[in-house]
Amino acid sequence: MKTRTLRSVSVAALMLSALGFVLGGVSIGVSAAVGGIVAVLDAWAITWLAKRIVRGAGALDRGFAAVLLGAKLAILLSVCWALLARWGVDPLGFSVGLGALVLGMLYAGTELAVLQTHAQREAQTGEG
């Protein structure tokens, strides 16, 4: 899942960045690329953290998991704010690039669901 998610988000980020360059020019395109990089990093962090939560479910306290997620969210917001406010990233382009997180995740989820359905059908056919 981790590889698939990161691959989907990266591809979506590349596509959206290209779209930003084509439709919005250099400023929007660069901002879209920055948004795409943030999306890929966020996807990686989410996947890593979710795996830690799920695998360490026996030992990991619920409250601690929530704190970890909250801390990650706070760091992410700070980075985004710094990018927008200090380093002059265009908000529109950044939003476009960040869309890679949603698109990539949804694509990865759908792909996985389709693969699981195929696997189940094949298993049923084999049993039959």
Next chain:
Amino acid sequence: MPHGESWFSFLPYYEAFQRWISQTLGTSYMEHTSRLGVQHVIAYAVVVLFLVFVGFYVNRRLKSPEDNILPEGKVTFFGFIETIVRATYGMSADLMGPKPAKYFLPLIGACALVIFFSNAMGLIPGFLPPTDNLNTTFAMAMVIFVTTHVYGVKEHGFVKYFSHFFGPKVPWWIAWFINPLMFVIELISHIVRPITLAIRLMANMTADHLVLGIFVGLFAGLGLVLVRFNTKKNTRFPSRKRGLRRLPKMKKLALRLVSFAAPLALTATAFAQEAADAEGQATAIAGRALAAGLAIGVAAFGGALGQGRAASAALEGIARNPNASGNILVPLILGLALIESLVIYALVIAFQVQP
């Protein structure tokens, strides 16, 4: 939709009708415009037409007594109308006695139904209640005013009816100055009553519609938030699942989070718009700062809360069924990603909105 306009503005020949009315009846002094408003006339006609159909329906139901021996076990439209009519008759009978109450029931009941459905029309987005116009309320008040006095004269005779305007019978040495004074007071009281009642209903409905519009503008996504609460168990039929209970847990969570974040963005833009329209730079800056702060503050709070709940639900599921951890991981990642993207979008909106 501009202020004072409704869906009726899109009716064919609306403009021509308004122009014809303005040319025939003259300009409007009350509305301070060159054209006479006809929104309330059309809305009132729609309400009356609706009530005519209701009258036919209720009349047809009453003609089949076998259907009306027992009260209905659930809330129906017929039962609702019956309740209004009963309440109106009961209140009138308490005030004026059964005989006059029965005599006046068609008039009072019609007024009650017209006012109720006119006011209720204002709750439908894009419609204006006809009762928020002084022309409507004053016309209705005048009908009641004339009817009251005509009935009074008919019942008691002209002299006896108007003699009660002079007040109670008192000794002559008091009556010579009290009775003329009472007559003037009573006369003013009767003349002013329809005016004050008309203004009261109009002002109530105008203020109500205005406040409703502001709240709807601010919390346009509130309906989505209500999805969060539509998870109550069906106690009558436990096997039937309602609303979000039909959906898988993570989809339910994603829906709830979208419902949580949507109003935030809408609220922020609403505040920003208010700020842009506001007079004075200071007010605009304050409004935009408030919008930005509210957008990111509530979005971050809601996002953190949502992520915490998602993790909690995942851990709970794994604790109950450790073998399901593989199935839980993917929806958990999806849910967390969607939550975070919404929060970051709220941040971008806040950045755009900030002064």
